[in-house]
Amino acid sequence: MFFKKSIGAFLNLPLRAKLILSFLIVICLGGILSLIFGTRLEHKTILSLAQAKVKHDLASARMVYNERLYDLRDIVRFNSTHESIQKAIKQNEKDILGKYLTSVRTEFNLDVLTLTDAQGKVILRTAQPEIWGDDQSKDSLVRQALKGKTISATQIIPREELIKEGKGLAGRAYLKIIPTPKAAPRPKEHEEDGMMLKAASPVKDKNGTLLGVLYGGILLNQNYEIVDKVKEIVFKGEKYKGAEIGTATIFQHDLRISTNVKKTNGQRAIGTRVSREVNQAVLKEGKTWLHRAFVVNDWYLTAYEPIKNIEGKIIGILYVGMLEKPYIDLRNKVMITFTVMAIICVVILLIMLFFITSTIIQPLRGMVYATNKIAQGDLNTKVEISVRDEIGQLAQSFNQMTENLKKANEKLIHWGKTLEKRVEERTKELREMQDSLVQSEKLASLGKIAAGVAHEINNPLTSILINTYLMKEKIKTNHTFYENLSLIADETSRCANIVKGLLEFSRQEPPKKAYEDINKIINRTLQLLKNQASFQNIRIIKKLNQNLPQIKLDKNKIQQVFWNFMINASDAMPKGGILTITSDFSKEKKNIEVTFYDKGIGIPQKNINKLFDPFFTTKKSGTGLGLAVSYGIIKQHQGNIKVKSEQDQGSVFTISFPIS
Numbered sequence: 001m002f003f004k005k006s007i008g009a010f011l012n013l014p015l016r017a018k019l020i021l022s023f024l025i026v027i028c029l030g031g032i033l034s035l036i037f038g039t040r041l042e043h044k045t046i047l048s049l050a051q052a053k054v055k056h057d058l059a060s061a062r063m064v065y066n067e068r069l070y071d072l073r074d075i076v077r078f079n080s081t082h083e084s085i086q087k088a089i090k091q092n093e094k095d096i097l098g099k100y101l102t103s104v105r106t107e108f109n110l111d112v113l114t115l116t117d118a119q120g121k122v123i124l125r126t127a128q129p130e131i132w133g134d135d136q137s138k139d140s141l142v143r144q145a146l147k148g149k150t151i152s153a154t155q156i157i158p159r160e161e162l163i164k165e166g167k168g169l170a171g172r173a174y175l176k177i178i179p180t181p182k183a184a185p186r187p188k189e190h191e192e193d194g195m196m197l198k199a200a201s202p203v204k205d206k207n208g209t210l211l212g213v214l215y216g217g218i219l220l221n222q223n224y225e226i227v228d229k230v231k232e233i234v235f236k237g238e239k240y241k242g243a244e245i246g247t248a249t250i251f252q253h254d255l256r257i258s259t260n261v262k263k264t265n266g267q268r269a270i271g272t273r274v275s276r277e278v279n280q281a282v283l284k285e286g287k288t289w290l291h292r293a294f295v296v297n298d299w300y301l302t303a304y305e306p307i308k309n310i311e312g313k314i315i316g317i318l319y320v321g322m323l324e325k326p327y328i329d330l331r332n333k334v335m336i337t338f339t340v341m342a343i344i345c346v347v348i349l350l351i352m353l354f355f356i357t358s359t360i361i362q363p364l365r366g367m368v369y370a371t372n373k374i375a376q377g378d379l380n381t382k383v384e385i386s387v388r389d390e391i392g393q394l395a396q397s398f399n400q401m402t403e404n405l406k407k408a409n410e411k412l413i414h415w416g417k418t419l420e421k422r423v424e425e426r427t428k429e430l431r432e433m434q435d436s437l438v439q440s441e442k443l444a445s446l447g448k449i450a451a452g453v454a455h456e457i458n459n460p461l462t463s464i465l466i467n468t469y470l471m472k473e474k475i476k477t478n479h480t481f482y483e484n485l486s487l488i489a490d491e492t493s494r495c496a497n498i499v500k501g502l503l504e505f506s507r508q509e510p511p512k513k514a515y516e517d518i519n520k521i522i523n524r525t526l527q528l529l530k531n532q533a534s535f536q537n538i539r540i541i542k543k544l545n546q547n548l549p550q551i552k553l554d555k556n557k558i559q560q561v562f563w564n565f566m567i568n569a570s571d572a573m574p575k576g577g578i579l580t581i582t583s584d585f586s587k588e589k590k591n592i593e594v595t596f597y598d599k600g601i602g603i604p605q606k607n608i609n610k611l612f613d614p615f616f617t618t619k620k621s622g623t624g625l626g627l628a629v630s631y632g633i634i635k636q637h638q639g640n641i642k643v644k645s646e647q648d649q650g651s652v653f654t655i656s657f658p659i660s
């Protein structure tokens with residue numbers, strides 16, 4: 001549950017945090033693992049290094065020990081070959097012998113220096129001259145020397161012999177055993193025998209005849225010469241934080257008899273014993289024993305090896321111990337350095353990570369910014385990323401997508417605009433259609449009424465006219481009614497004209513269409529108009545396209561239409577003016593257009609819509625039927641009429657005929 005939650009939280013983190021966190025986990029894990037393995041390895045290395053050192057030190061200690069033994073042997077041998085000794089033995093000059101050998105003993109710091117005769121009986125004991133004559137031939141070394149060999153070894157010397165050999169020797173050897181809990185059991189609570197470095201050499205005369213044996217010895221019990229020399233040579237007497245770095249000890253069996261390990265009170269720690277383990281390994285099995293051990297009050301790396309007597313029997317132990325603390329401190333120091341370096345590395349890596357992730361995140365930020373802008377509708381935004389990795393590719397396809405989106409959007413906008421225009425056009429067309437429908441409707445209904453009325457009025461009007469003319473013929477021109485009759489005749493003929501127009505207007509008969517040249521119709525109409533009085537001041541400008549095709553139309557009706565337009569134009573220019581007549585293709589070449597352009601009085605805006613209404617006129621003697629009739633005819637030809645006019649400037653009437 002918690003695990004799931006933390007994964008969820010992790011996934012919701014910002015990308016940079018996620019990257020850094022993942023790397024951090026990897027780095028920390030790696031760091032911790034390498035720290036664990038590193039310290040283990042380092043611990044092992046340092047410890048094995050220390051162990052190798054302590055082993056080496058043990059060998060050095062052994063060298064110091066043996067050196068002392070060989071030194072002793074050389075002293076004994078050298079003096080045994082001394083001529084004066086041979087002479088003294090032969091002539092039994094005990095005084096001279098005693099003086100000389102005593103000086104040798106004290107000079108070389110020996111505890112024992114004794115001379116026997118050829119049978120092994122003591123002649124002179126320099127350390128205790130009063131005791132002599134005892135037999136030493138049983139002693140292993142003396143026995144060998146009596147056979148002519150110079151020999152040296154470590155030997156256990158029993159208390160009786162110690163008492164004989166010198167004053168105080170037995171006292172030095174006597175040691176009360178301090179109870180040691182871990183040590184193996186021991187029969188006695190004290191030690192009275194001594195351990196001695198001993199050398200013996202035969203004394204011969206010139207002929208090689210054995211005269212006696214000279215033997216010397218150094219009692220090791222409570223003699224600190226060797227152990228201190230080991231300390232001095234091997235460990236150079238160094239101390240570490242007040243504690244001795246190196247210590248050496250000589251054991252008689254398992255008992256410390258010579259050591260520089262100090263007790264807490266500063267005294268040398270003699271009288272204690274080795275542990276059962278060491279006892280078993282070194283004394284019983286004869287092995288070298290390397291281990292760490294707690295000695296007095298510090299941990300030591302220790303090494304033990306057996307000391308053997310001349311028969312090869314293990315009689316004691318040589319020990320060196322090296323303070324573990326310097327190595328532990330070294331190990332800790334290395335570990336701390338290692339840890340600090342690891343932390344520094346992590347920090348450096350983190351800083352690097354920050355910049356590295358920046359280079360990754362930056363382009364993504366750019367993307368996010370760009371997408372936001374695009375989402376807000378700015379399709380001109382582009383993601384500027386120069387790198388060619390996956391993000392770069394993403395940016396590229398993103399830009400492509402935006403480009404496509406932009407194009408689609410533009411298309412849509414364009415389409416919307418054309419749609420608007422189309423709707424507008426269509427609406428206009430529809431309105432026009434409706435208008436013309438209304439117009440046609442009006443005309444149709446009006447036509448019916450007009451036809452009825454005209455038919456009824458035409459006959460009475462004709463008879464009024466005929467009777468008026470008859471009456472006029474019967475009276476003289478100066479008759480009082482003559483003027484009145486003329487007026488009646490004029491007005492009646494005007495009425496007849498209206499009726500005639502009405503009849504024309506209402507005539508619903510279909511046009512008789514044939515292929516005609518429209519220019520020809522224009523010209524013929526003009527021909528007829530020339531004689532009209534109102535046309536005398538009008539200048540006609542013709543711009544006729546001679547390449548127009550013939551189209552199907554009723555030439556009489558179209559002539560009537562053209563006539564109407566031209567008459568209207570001349571009416572609009574009572575003082576004369578220019579009438580321009582053109583014929584041409586329409587823009588799309590679908591229609592033929594004929595225009596009448598006059599520079600007359602023009603039409604006020606409010607009247608434009610009423611022009612084609614029947615009976616709409618602004619003229620005194622107008623019928624208001626000309627345009628209405630014309631409209632009807634043009635519609636019968638599927639054509640159209642458009643008006644453009646400006647007051648006091650003139651008017652343009654455009655009639656269009658479909659070509660097909």
Ligand SMILES: Nc1ncnc2c1ncn2[C@@H]1O[C@H](COP(=O)(O)OP(=O)(O)O)[C@@H](O)[C@H]1O
Binds near residue numbers: 568572601611624
């Ligand atoms: N070219 C023109 N210039 C100015 N007004 C015109 C022109 N053509 C027609 N009109 C106007 O249109 C009205 C209707 O014309 P029309 O139907 O021919 O009847 P009428 O000519 O008998 O008045 C005219 O009275 C006039 O006001």
Ligand SMILES: [Mg+2]
Binds near residue numbers: 567568
């Ligand atoms: Mg008219």
